[in-house]
Amino acid sequence: MKCEEIGELLPDYLQGNLKAEQDDLVEKHIAECADCREDVAIWKKLSLLPVEQPSAGSRERFEAMLHAYQTGRNDKAVAELGREKRGGVWSWLRSPVGAVAWSAALLVIGVFAGNSLGNRPTHSMADQGEIAAMHSELTNMRQLVVLSMLQQQSASERLQGVSYSQREGQLDPQVVAALVHTLRYDNSVDVRLAALDALSRHGGQPQVHRDVMEALQEQQSPLVQVALIDQMLEWRDADTAQRLRNFAQSPNLNPTVRQRADWALSKLN
Amino acid sequence: MKEQKRADTENDQAMKLAPDEDLMLEVRNGTGETLGVLFDRYHAPLYNFYAKLTGDRTLSEDLVQEVFLRILRYRQSYQAGTPFRAWIYQIARNARVDHYRKTPRHITFEPEMAPPVMPKDSAQQSEEAELLHRALMQMPEEKREILILSRFQELKYNEIARLLGCELGTVKTRIHRAIQELRQNFKQLERGQLNSDKNSGGTKFVPPRRAGNEV
Numbered sequence: 001m002k003c004e005e006i007g008e009l010l011p012d013y014l015q016g017n018l019k020a021e022q023d024d025l026v027e028k029h030i031a032e033c034a035d036c037r038e039d040v041a042i043w044k045k046l047s048l049l050p051v052e053q054p055s056a057g058s059r060e061r062f063e064a065m066l067h068a069y070q071t072g073r074n075d076k077a078v079a080e081l082g083r084e085k086r087g088g089v090w091s092w093l094r095s096p097v098g099a100v101a102w103s104a105a106l107l108v109i110g111v112f113a114g115n116s117l118g119n120r121p122t123h124s125m126a127d128q129g130e131i132a133a134m135h136s137e138l139t140n141m142r143q144l145v146v147l148s149m150l151q152q153q154s155a156s157e158r159l160q161g162v163s164y165s166q167r168e169g170q171l172d173p174q175v176v177a178a179l180v181h182t183l184r185y186d187n188s189v190d191v192r193l194a195a196l197d198a199l200s201r202h203g204g205q206p207q208v209h210r211d212v213m214e215a216l217q218e219q220q221s222p223l224v225q226v227a228l229i230d231q232m233l234e235w236r237d238a239d240t241a242q243r244l245r246n247f248a249q250s251p252n253l254n255p256t257v258r259q260r261a262d263w264a265l266s267k268l269n
Numbered sequence: 270m271k272e273q274k275r276a277d278t279e280n281d282q283a284m285k286l287a288p289d290e291d292l293m294l295e296v297r298n299g300t301g302e303t304l305g306v307l308f309d310r311y312h313a314p315l316y317n318f319y320a321k322l323t324g325d326r327t328l329s330e331d332l333v334q335e336v337f338l339r340i341l342r343y344r345q346s347y348q349a350g351t352p353f354r355a356w357i358y359q360i361a362r363n364a365r366v367d368h369y370r371k372t373p374r375h376i377t378f379e380p381e382m383a384p385p386v387m388p389k390d391s392a393q394q395s396e397e398a399e400l401l402h403r404a405l406m407q408m409p410e411e412k413r414e415i416l417i418l419s420r421f422q423e424l425k426y427n428e429i430a431r432l433l434g435c436e437l438g439t440v441k442t443r444i445h446r447a448i449q450e451l452r453q454n455f456k457q458l459e460r461g462q463l464n465s466d467k468n469s470g471g472t473k474f475v476p477p478r479r480a481g482n483e484v
Contacts, residue, residue, distance in 0.1 A: 010448075011426065011441040015419070035452075039445075042452040046420050048398040049405075054316040054330060061334055062308050069341050156345060193342055 003029075006036055014043050064256050068222040069189070143172045150178045155188040162194040171202060180211040189221045196227055200234075209235055213243050222254040229257070233264045241268045289353035297344045307353075308337055314422060315361055321417045322365070324406050335364045358424070358432055362414075400462060404454035412447040419444055 006029045012018050013026045030037040142164075149161025162182065165175055176199070183195040202208050212235075216228045229247075232240050247253075248261040284292070284306050295303040312333050319329035339360050340347075347356060405413055415433070418424045424432070430440045 007445045008441065011419070011444045015426070017426075035449075038452050038456075039448045042401075042455055043420065043448055045397065045401060045455075046416075048394055048401060049321070049421075050398070051313075052317050052320040052326070052329075054313055054333065058312060058316070058330055058333065059308070061330075062305075062312070062337055065334060065338055066304060066341070069338075159345065190342065190345070 003033060003036055006030075006033075010036070010039065014040065065223075068226070068254065068256055071222065140172070143175045146175055147178050150182055155186075155191055158182065158186060158188070158191045159194055162191060162198050165198050166201065176202060176205070176208060180208075180215070183212070184215050184218060189223055192219075192221070192224050193227055196224070196231060200231055203235055209237050213237070213240070216243070216247055217250075222257045225254070225257045226260045229260050229264050233267055236268065241265060244268070290349070290351070293340075293344075293347050293353050293356075294349060296340070297347050304337065304340065307340075307357075311357055312337075315357070318358075318361065318417060318422055319365070321405070321421060322410070322414055324402075328368075332361070332364050332368060335368070336361050339364060352428075354424070355428055355431055358418075358422070362432070396462075400455060400458045404451055404458055407454045408447065408450055412443070412450060415440070415443050416447045416451065 006026055009018060009022055009026050013023065018026065030040055146161050146165045149164060150158055152158050152161065162179065165171060165179060171179075179195050179199050183192055183199060186192050186195065196212070199208055199212060212228060212231055216225065216232070219225045219228060229244065232244065244261050244265050248258055248265065253261075284303060287306075289307060289310065292303045292307050296307070315333045315336060316329050319332045320326055323329060323332075336357065340357070343360075405416070408416075415429065418429050418432070419426065426440045426444075427437055430437045433440065
Protein backbone atom coordinates (compact mmCIF):
# COMPACT_ATOMS: atom_id res chain seq x y z
CA MET A 1 0.00 0.00 0.00
CA LYS A 2 1.04 3.55 -0.71
CA CYS A 3 1.69 6.17 1.94
CA GLU A 4 -1.34 8.18 0.76
CA GLU A 5 -3.67 5.25 1.32
CA ILE A 6 -2.12 4.60 4.70
CA GLY A 7 -2.42 8.29 5.45
CA GLU A 8 -6.19 7.95 5.27
CA LEU A 9 -6.12 5.17 7.83
CA LEU A 10 -3.41 6.57 10.04
CA PRO A 11 -5.47 8.94 12.20
CA ASP A 12 -7.92 6.14 12.98
CA TYR A 13 -5.03 3.79 13.62
CA LEU A 14 -3.65 6.25 16.15
CA GLN A 15 -6.92 6.55 18.04
CA GLY A 16 -7.42 2.78 17.87
CA ASN A 17 -10.56 2.92 15.73
CA LEU A 18 -9.53 0.38 13.07
CA LYS A 19 -10.64 -3.19 12.58
CA ALA A 20 -8.01 -5.87 13.07
CA GLU A 21 -7.26 -6.41 9.38
CA GLN A 22 -6.86 -2.67 8.69
CA ASP A 23 -4.68 -2.43 11.76
CA ASP A 24 -2.47 -5.15 10.29
CA LEU A 25 -2.27 -3.32 6.97
CA VAL A 26 -1.02 -0.17 8.65
CA GLU A 27 1.47 -2.04 10.78
CA LYS A 28 2.83 -3.90 7.80
CA HIS A 29 3.31 -0.61 5.99
CA ILE A 30 5.01 1.21 8.82
CA ALA A 31 7.41 -1.66 9.27
CA GLU A 32 8.68 -0.85 5.78
CA CYS A 33 8.20 2.93 5.47
CA ALA A 34 10.41 5.16 7.57
CA ASP A 35 8.35 8.36 7.15
CA CYS A 36 5.08 6.79 8.20
CA ARG A 37 6.85 5.03 11.03
CA GLU A 38 8.13 8.37 12.26
CA ASP A 39 4.64 9.86 12.02
CA VAL A 40 3.44 7.20 14.41
CA ALA A 41 6.47 7.67 16.63
CA ILE A 42 6.01 11.43 16.94
CA TRP A 43 2.34 10.96 17.84
CA LYS A 44 3.34 8.57 20.60
CA LYS A 45 6.13 10.84 21.69
CA LEU A 46 3.62 13.60 22.38
CA SER A 47 2.90 11.79 25.62
CA LEU A 48 6.23 13.17 26.83
CA LEU A 49 4.66 16.60 27.10
CA PRO A 50 3.59 16.92 30.70
CA VAL A 51 0.07 17.62 31.90
CA GLU A 52 0.01 21.26 32.96
CA GLN A 53 -1.50 22.00 36.35
CA PRO A 54 -3.61 25.10 36.83
CA SER A 55 -2.56 27.19 39.82
CA ALA A 56 -4.17 26.68 43.20
CA GLY A 57 -5.88 30.06 43.03
CA SER A 58 -7.89 29.00 40.03
CA ARG A 59 -10.72 27.44 42.01
CA GLU A 60 -10.90 30.44 44.33
CA ARG A 61 -11.14 32.80 41.42
CA PHE A 62 -13.96 30.77 40.02
CA GLU A 63 -15.78 30.77 43.36
CA ALA A 64 -15.44 34.54 43.59
CA MET A 65 -16.78 34.97 40.09
CA LEU A 66 -19.72 32.65 40.79
CA HIS A 67 -20.45 34.43 44.03
CA ALA A 68 -20.36 37.83 42.37
CA TYR A 69 -22.67 36.52 39.72
CA GLN A 70 -25.16 35.13 42.18
CA THR A 71 -25.27 38.16 44.44
CA GLY A 72 -25.49 40.45 41.46
CA ARG A 73 -28.47 38.74 39.97
CA ASN A 74 -31.84 40.21 40.54
CA ASP A 75 -34.08 37.55 42.07
CA LYS A 76 -37.12 38.90 40.39
CA ALA A 77 -35.51 38.62 37.01
CA VAL A 78 -34.51 35.03 37.74
CA ALA A 79 -38.03 34.08 38.70
CA GLU A 80 -39.33 35.76 35.62
CA LEU A 81 -36.94 33.87 33.36
CA GLY A 82 -37.85 30.58 34.97
CA ARG A 83 -41.59 31.08 34.82
CA GLU A 84 -41.73 32.25 31.32
CA LYS A 85 -43.81 30.30 28.86
CA ARG A 86 -44.48 31.13 25.24
CA GLY A 87 -48.10 31.99 24.61
CA GLY A 88 -48.23 30.74 21.04
CA VAL A 89 -48.19 32.52 17.72
CA TRP A 90 -51.24 34.67 18.39
CA SER A 91 -50.01 36.28 21.53
CA TRP A 92 -46.72 36.94 19.77
CA LEU A 93 -48.49 38.61 16.87
CA ARG A 94 -50.46 40.74 19.29
CA SER A 95 -47.31 41.84 21.07
CA PRO A 96 -45.50 44.98 19.87
CA VAL A 97 -42.70 42.85 18.47
CA GLY A 98 -45.18 40.87 16.45
CA ALA A 99 -46.86 44.04 15.27
CA VAL A 100 -43.61 45.50 13.99
CA ALA A 101 -42.62 42.20 12.41
CA TRP A 102 -46.02 42.10 10.70
CA SER A 103 -45.54 45.57 9.30
CA ALA A 104 -42.10 44.57 8.05
CA ALA A 105 -43.53 41.47 6.40
CA LEU A 106 -46.30 43.47 4.75
CA LEU A 107 -43.77 45.96 3.50
CA VAL A 108 -41.70 43.18 1.91
CA ILE A 109 -44.81 41.72 0.30
CA GLY A 110 -45.73 45.18 -0.97
CA VAL A 111 -42.29 45.76 -2.46
CA PHE A 112 -42.28 42.36 -4.09
CA ALA A 113 -45.80 42.72 -5.49
CA GLY A 114 -45.05 46.23 -6.73
CA ASN A 115 -41.92 45.08 -8.51
CA SER A 116 -43.41 42.00 -10.16
CA LEU A 117 -46.74 43.60 -11.14
CA GLY A 118 -44.96 46.59 -12.55
CA ASN A 119 -43.15 44.13 -14.80
CA ARG A 120 -40.56 46.59 -15.93
CA PRO A 121 -37.90 45.12 -18.19
CA THR A 122 -34.88 46.95 -16.82
CA HIS A 123 -34.04 48.66 -13.58
CA SER A 124 -33.73 52.35 -14.21
CA MET A 125 -31.74 54.64 -11.93
CA ALA A 126 -35.01 55.68 -10.32
CA ASP A 127 -35.77 52.04 -9.51
CA GLN A 128 -32.43 51.57 -7.89
CA GLY A 129 -33.00 54.65 -5.79
CA GLU A 130 -36.35 53.23 -4.82
CA ILE A 131 -34.85 49.91 -3.89
CA ALA A 132 -32.19 51.62 -1.80
CA ALA A 133 -34.91 53.57 -0.03
CA MET A 134 -36.86 50.37 0.60
CA HIS A 135 -33.74 48.72 1.89
CA SER A 136 -33.08 51.47 4.36
CA GLU A 137 -36.72 51.37 5.39
CA LEU A 138 -36.37 47.64 6.06
CA THR A 139 -33.25 48.27 8.10
CA ASN A 140 -35.21 50.81 10.09
CA MET A 141 -37.95 48.24 10.58
CA ARG A 142 -35.48 45.74 11.94
CA GLN A 143 -34.12 48.33 14.30
CA LEU A 144 -37.67 49.11 15.37
CA VAL A 145 -38.07 45.45 16.22
CA VAL A 146 -34.97 45.74 18.41
CA LEU A 147 -36.36 48.84 20.08
CA SER A 148 -39.65 47.25 20.88
CA MET A 149 -38.04 44.03 22.08
CA LEU A 150 -35.88 45.98 24.49
CA GLN A 151 -39.07 47.23 26.10
CA GLN A 152 -40.57 43.80 26.70
CA GLN A 153 -41.63 42.59 30.12
CA SER A 154 -39.76 39.32 29.95
CA ALA A 155 -36.01 39.35 30.43
CA SER A 156 -35.43 36.67 27.84
CA GLU A 157 -37.23 38.71 25.19
CA ARG A 158 -35.14 41.73 26.04
CA LEU A 159 -32.10 39.48 25.80
CA GLN A 160 -33.26 38.45 22.35
CA GLY A 161 -33.68 42.10 21.45
CA VAL A 162 -30.11 42.80 22.42
CA SER A 163 -28.75 39.89 20.44
CA TYR A 164 -30.94 40.88 17.50
CA SER A 165 -29.28 44.30 17.52
CA GLN A 166 -25.93 42.62 16.92
CA ARG A 167 -26.98 41.55 13.45
CA GLU A 168 -27.06 45.16 12.34
CA GLY A 169 -23.79 46.63 11.16
CA GLN A 170 -24.71 50.27 11.71
CA LEU A 171 -27.05 51.08 14.53
CA ASP A 172 -29.49 53.91 14.56
CA PRO A 173 -28.62 56.44 17.30
CA GLN A 174 -31.97 55.65 18.84
CA VAL A 175 -31.09 51.96 19.11
CA VAL A 176 -27.70 52.81 20.61
CA ALA A 177 -29.46 55.01 23.14
CA ALA A 178 -31.86 52.17 23.94
CA LEU A 179 -28.95 49.78 24.45
CA VAL A 180 -27.28 52.28 26.77
CA HIS A 181 -30.53 52.63 28.69
CA THR A 182 -30.70 48.84 28.95
CA LEU A 183 -27.11 48.68 30.17
CA ARG A 184 -27.89 51.23 32.88
CA TYR A 185 -31.35 50.37 34.06
CA ASP A 186 -32.39 46.88 33.04
CA ASN A 187 -33.16 44.87 36.15
CA SER A 188 -31.68 41.64 34.80
CA VAL A 189 -27.92 41.20 35.06
CA ASP A 190 -27.90 38.93 32.01
CA VAL A 191 -29.58 41.57 29.88
CA ARG A 192 -27.24 44.31 31.12
CA LEU A 193 -24.19 42.17 30.32
CA ALA A 194 -25.51 41.35 26.88
CA ALA A 195 -26.17 45.05 26.25
CA LEU A 196 -22.55 45.79 27.11
CA ASP A 197 -21.40 43.08 24.70
CA ALA A 198 -23.55 44.63 21.99
CA LEU A 199 -22.28 48.15 22.70
CA SER A 200 -18.65 47.00 22.68
CA ARG A 201 -19.03 46.38 18.96
CA HIS A 202 -19.79 50.04 18.42
CA GLY A 203 -16.68 51.37 20.08
CA GLY A 204 -16.07 53.53 17.01
CA GLN A 205 -18.57 56.03 18.41
CA PRO A 206 -17.02 58.23 21.13
CA GLN A 207 -20.43 58.76 22.72
CA VAL A 208 -20.67 55.02 23.37
CA HIS A 209 -17.39 55.17 25.31
CA ARG A 210 -18.69 58.01 27.47
CA ASP A 211 -21.99 56.22 28.10
CA VAL A 212 -20.25 53.01 29.09
CA MET A 213 -17.91 54.85 31.46
CA GLU A 214 -20.81 56.69 33.04
CA ALA A 215 -22.69 53.44 33.54
CA LEU A 216 -19.94 52.24 35.88
CA GLN A 217 -20.77 54.62 38.71
CA GLU A 218 -24.37 53.59 38.99
CA GLN A 219 -23.99 49.82 38.55
CA GLN A 220 -24.84 47.70 41.56
CA SER A 221 -23.93 44.27 40.22
CA PRO A 222 -20.25 43.35 40.77
CA LEU A 223 -20.32 41.21 37.65
CA VAL A 224 -21.44 44.07 35.44
CA GLN A 225 -18.96 46.37 37.16
CA VAL A 226 -16.12 43.99 36.35
CA ALA A 227 -17.29 43.69 32.75
CA LEU A 228 -17.45 47.48 32.47
CA ILE A 229 -13.95 47.86 33.88
CA ASP A 230 -12.64 45.31 31.39
CA GLN A 231 -14.33 47.14 28.55
CA MET A 232 -12.87 50.48 29.64
CA LEU A 233 -9.44 48.91 29.84
CA GLU A 234 -9.84 47.66 26.31
CA TRP A 235 -10.79 51.07 24.95
CA ARG A 236 -8.16 52.98 26.92
CA ASP A 237 -9.64 56.44 26.61
CA ALA A 238 -7.78 59.49 27.86
CA ASP A 239 -9.89 59.81 30.99
CA THR A 240 -10.20 56.07 31.73
CA ALA A 241 -7.54 56.12 34.46
CA GLN A 242 -9.08 59.12 36.21
CA ARG A 243 -12.52 57.58 36.18
CA LEU A 244 -11.24 54.25 37.45
CA ARG A 245 -9.37 55.98 40.27
CA ASN A 246 -12.52 57.79 41.32
CA PHE A 247 -14.49 54.61 41.09
CA ALA A 248 -11.99 52.59 43.13
CA GLN A 249 -12.45 55.09 45.95
CA SER A 250 -16.19 54.69 46.17
CA PRO A 251 -17.31 53.33 49.53
CA ASN A 252 -18.88 49.85 49.94
CA LEU A 253 -17.26 48.52 46.82
CA ASN A 254 -17.21 44.75 46.45
CA PRO A 255 -13.59 43.62 47.15
CA THR A 256 -13.37 41.67 43.89
CA VAL A 257 -14.45 44.74 41.96
CA ARG A 258 -11.99 46.97 43.79
CA GLN A 259 -9.26 44.47 42.98
CA ARG A 260 -10.27 44.47 39.34
CA ALA A 261 -10.24 48.26 39.20
CA ASP A 262 -6.77 48.35 40.77
CA TRP A 263 -5.58 45.70 38.36
CA ALA A 264 -6.95 47.68 35.41
CA LEU A 265 -5.24 50.82 36.70
CA SER A 266 -1.94 48.98 36.95
CA LYS A 267 -2.37 47.89 33.32
CA LEU A 268 -3.04 51.46 32.26
CA ASN A 269 0.06 52.90 33.87
CA MET B 270 -28.89 17.38 62.12
CA LYS B 271 -26.90 14.25 61.36
CA GLU B 272 -29.53 13.09 58.87
CA GLN B 273 -29.49 16.41 57.15
CA LYS B 274 -25.76 16.10 56.82
CA ARG B 275 -26.05 12.62 55.38
CA ALA B 276 -28.69 13.76 52.92
CA ASP B 277 -26.35 16.55 51.86
CA THR B 278 -23.48 14.15 51.30
CA GLU B 279 -25.71 11.85 49.31
CA ASN B 280 -26.83 14.78 47.27
CA ASP B 281 -23.22 15.75 46.66
CA GLN B 282 -22.43 12.18 45.64
CA ALA B 283 -25.33 12.13 43.19
CA MET B 284 -24.17 15.43 41.74
CA LYS B 285 -20.65 14.14 41.29
CA LEU B 286 -21.92 11.19 39.27
CA ALA B 287 -24.48 13.08 37.19
CA PRO B 288 -23.78 13.45 33.46
CA ASP B 289 -22.45 16.85 32.35
CA GLU B 290 -25.61 17.55 30.39
CA ASP B 291 -27.87 17.14 33.46
CA LEU B 292 -25.64 19.42 35.48
CA MET B 293 -25.66 22.04 32.76
CA LEU B 294 -29.44 21.94 32.57
CA GLU B 295 -29.49 22.61 36.30
CA VAL B 296 -27.14 25.52 35.78
CA ARG B 297 -29.45 26.80 33.08
CA ASN B 298 -32.57 26.55 35.19
CA GLY B 299 -31.15 27.45 38.57
CA THR B 300 -28.68 29.95 39.87
CA GLY B 301 -25.50 28.19 38.88
CA GLU B 302 -24.71 26.15 42.01
CA THR B 303 -23.90 23.01 40.05
CA LEU B 304 -21.43 24.86 37.86
CA GLY B 305 -18.79 24.06 40.49
CA VAL B 306 -18.95 20.37 39.62
CA LEU B 307 -18.52 21.15 35.94
CA PHE B 308 -15.63 23.43 36.84
CA ASP B 309 -13.95 20.56 38.70
CA ARG B 310 -14.36 18.32 35.69
CA TYR B 311 -13.26 20.72 33.00
CA HIS B 312 -10.96 23.38 34.30
CA ALA B 313 -7.78 21.29 34.17
CA PRO B 314 -8.43 19.90 30.66
CA LEU B 315 -9.31 23.38 29.41
CA TYR B 316 -6.25 24.86 31.05
CA ASN B 317 -4.12 22.24 29.32
CA PHE B 318 -5.79 22.95 26.02
CA TYR B 319 -5.00 26.65 26.29
CA ALA B 320 -1.52 26.18 27.75
CA LYS B 321 -0.45 23.86 24.95
CA LEU B 322 -2.07 26.04 22.35
CA THR B 323 -0.78 29.44 23.48
CA GLY B 324 2.29 28.54 25.54
CA ASP B 325 1.17 31.25 27.96
CA ARG B 326 0.11 30.07 31.40
CA THR B 327 -1.29 33.34 32.72
CA LEU B 328 -3.38 33.84 29.64
CA SER B 329 -4.56 30.24 29.87
CA GLU B 330 -5.85 30.74 33.40
CA ASP B 331 -7.66 33.90 32.38
CA LEU B 332 -9.25 32.17 29.43
CA VAL B 333 -10.47 29.27 31.58
CA GLN B 334 -12.19 31.78 33.89
CA GLU B 335 -13.63 33.51 30.87
CA VAL B 336 -15.12 30.22 29.65
CA PHE B 337 -16.98 29.69 32.92
CA LEU B 338 -18.17 33.26 33.01
CA ARG B 339 -19.49 32.84 29.50
CA ILE B 340 -21.28 29.65 30.49
CA LEU B 341 -23.11 31.66 33.13
CA ARG B 342 -23.85 34.52 30.80
CA TYR B 343 -25.11 32.40 27.98
CA ARG B 344 -26.54 29.50 29.95
CA GLN B 345 -30.00 30.26 28.57
CA SER B 346 -28.70 29.30 25.17
CA TYR B 347 -27.75 25.77 26.24
CA GLN B 348 -30.22 23.38 24.70
CA ALA B 349 -31.19 20.03 26.17
CA GLY B 350 -29.61 17.24 24.16
CA THR B 351 -26.49 19.20 23.17
CA PRO B 352 -23.36 17.25 24.18
CA PHE B 353 -21.82 19.41 26.88
CA ARG B 354 -18.22 18.64 25.93
CA ALA B 355 -18.73 19.89 22.42
CA TRP B 356 -20.52 22.96 23.76
CA ILE B 357 -17.84 23.92 26.25
CA TYR B 358 -15.05 23.50 23.69
CA GLN B 359 -16.99 25.68 21.31
CA ILE B 360 -17.13 28.35 24.00
CA ALA B 361 -13.44 27.84 24.70
CA ARG B 362 -12.49 28.36 21.07
CA ASN B 363 -14.65 31.47 20.81
CA ALA B 364 -13.18 32.90 23.99
CA ARG B 365 -9.69 32.59 22.54
CA VAL B 366 -10.65 34.05 19.18
CA ASP B 367 -12.34 36.99 20.92
CA HIS B 368 -9.31 37.49 23.11
CA TYR B 369 -7.02 37.81 20.11
CA ARG B 370 -9.53 40.04 18.36
CA LYS B 371 -9.51 42.37 21.36
CA THR B 372 -5.81 42.07 22.14
CA PRO B 373 -3.82 41.70 18.95
CA ARG B 374 -0.83 39.54 19.71
CA HIS B 375 1.86 41.95 18.57
CA ILE B 376 0.73 44.69 20.96
CA THR B 377 -0.05 43.37 24.41
CA PHE B 378 0.26 39.63 24.09
CA GLU B 379 3.40 38.57 25.90
CA PRO B 380 4.11 35.00 25.02
CA GLU B 381 5.54 33.30 28.01
CA MET B 382 7.19 30.75 25.80
CA ALA B 383 9.03 29.17 28.68
CA PRO B 384 9.13 25.44 28.12
CA PRO B 385 6.83 23.47 30.42
CA VAL B 386 8.12 21.94 33.62
CA MET B 387 9.58 18.66 32.49
CA PRO B 388 9.53 15.29 34.17
CA LYS B 389 12.93 14.53 35.66
CA ASP B 390 13.03 10.81 34.97
CA SER B 391 15.57 11.00 32.21
CA ALA B 392 17.68 13.76 30.76
CA GLN B 393 17.20 12.54 27.24
CA GLN B 394 13.43 12.42 27.62
CA SER B 395 13.20 15.92 28.95
CA GLU B 396 15.40 17.15 26.13
CA GLU B 397 13.09 15.46 23.64
CA ALA B 398 10.06 16.93 25.34
CA GLU B 399 11.58 20.39 25.04
CA LEU B 400 12.21 19.94 21.36
CA LEU B 401 8.73 18.59 20.90
CA HIS B 402 7.26 21.57 22.66
CA ARG B 403 9.19 23.89 20.37
CA ALA B 404 8.25 21.89 17.29
CA LEU B 405 4.61 22.17 18.30
CA MET B 406 4.85 25.91 18.90
CA GLN B 407 6.38 26.41 15.46
CA MET B 408 3.27 25.10 13.79
CA PRO B 409 0.49 27.36 12.55
CA GLU B 410 -2.12 27.65 15.23
CA GLU B 411 -4.93 25.81 13.51
CA LYS B 412 -2.74 22.77 12.95
CA ARG B 413 -1.54 22.85 16.51
CA GLU B 414 -5.09 23.14 17.72
CA ILE B 415 -6.34 20.09 15.84
CA LEU B 416 -3.41 18.03 17.13
CA ILE B 417 -4.05 19.10 20.71
CA LEU B 418 -7.76 18.42 20.45
CA SER B 419 -7.23 14.92 19.14
CA ARG B 420 -4.17 13.95 21.15
CA PHE B 421 -4.61 15.59 24.54
CA GLN B 422 -8.25 16.56 24.90
CA GLU B 423 -9.37 13.09 23.92
CA LEU B 424 -11.97 14.35 21.52
CA LYS B 425 -13.15 11.88 18.92
CA TYR B 426 -12.72 12.88 15.29
CA ASN B 427 -16.46 13.29 14.80
CA GLU B 428 -16.58 15.60 17.81
CA ILE B 429 -13.76 17.65 16.33
CA ALA B 430 -15.53 17.75 12.98
CA ARG B 431 -18.64 19.16 14.65
CA LEU B 432 -16.54 21.62 16.62
CA LEU B 433 -14.68 22.95 13.58
CA GLY B 434 -17.70 22.73 11.34
CA CYS B 435 -16.15 20.47 8.73
CA GLU B 436 -16.39 16.94 7.37
CA LEU B 437 -15.01 13.95 9.25
CA GLY B 438 -12.72 13.14 6.31
CA THR B 439 -11.33 16.68 6.38
CA VAL B 440 -10.50 16.35 10.06
CA LYS B 441 -8.53 13.16 9.44
CA THR B 442 -6.66 14.68 6.51
CA ARG B 443 -5.79 17.75 8.56
CA ILE B 444 -4.60 15.64 11.46
CA HIS B 445 -2.41 13.60 9.19
CA ARG B 446 -0.87 16.73 7.69
CA ALA B 447 -0.35 18.22 11.11
CA ILE B 448 1.47 15.10 12.28
CA GLN B 449 3.70 15.21 9.22
CA GLU B 450 4.55 18.83 9.84
CA LEU B 451 5.25 18.20 13.50
CA ARG B 452 7.54 15.33 12.57
CA GLN B 453 9.47 17.53 10.12
CA ASN B 454 9.77 20.39 12.59
CA PHE B 455 10.97 18.02 15.25
CA LYS B 456 13.59 16.46 13.00
CA GLN B 457 14.87 19.85 11.97
CA LEU B 458 15.20 20.95 15.57
CA GLU B 459 16.89 17.69 16.45
CA ARG B 460 19.46 18.23 13.73
CA GLY B 461 20.03 21.81 14.90
CA GLN B 462 20.47 20.53 18.43
CA LEU B 463 23.03 17.94 17.32
CA ASN B 464 25.02 20.55 15.46
CA SER B 465 25.02 23.01 18.31
CA ASP B 466 25.97 20.19 20.67
CA LYS B 467 28.94 19.47 18.49
CA ASN B 468 29.90 23.12 18.27
CA SER B 469 29.48 24.07 21.86
CA GLY B 470 30.24 20.86 23.60
CA GLY B 471 26.64 20.17 24.54
CA THR B 472 25.18 23.30 26.11
CA LYS B 473 21.60 22.99 27.22
CA PHE B 474 18.77 24.66 25.41
CA VAL B 475 18.26 28.14 26.79
CA PRO B 476 14.64 29.31 26.66
CA PRO B 477 14.11 32.44 24.58
CA ARG B 478 13.72 35.64 26.54
CA ARG B 479 10.27 36.91 27.21
CA ALA B 480 9.16 39.13 24.39
CA GLY B 481 7.25 42.35 24.92
CA ASN B 482 7.36 44.84 27.73
CA GLU B 483 6.74 44.05 31.32
CA VAL B 484 3.60 45.90 32.35
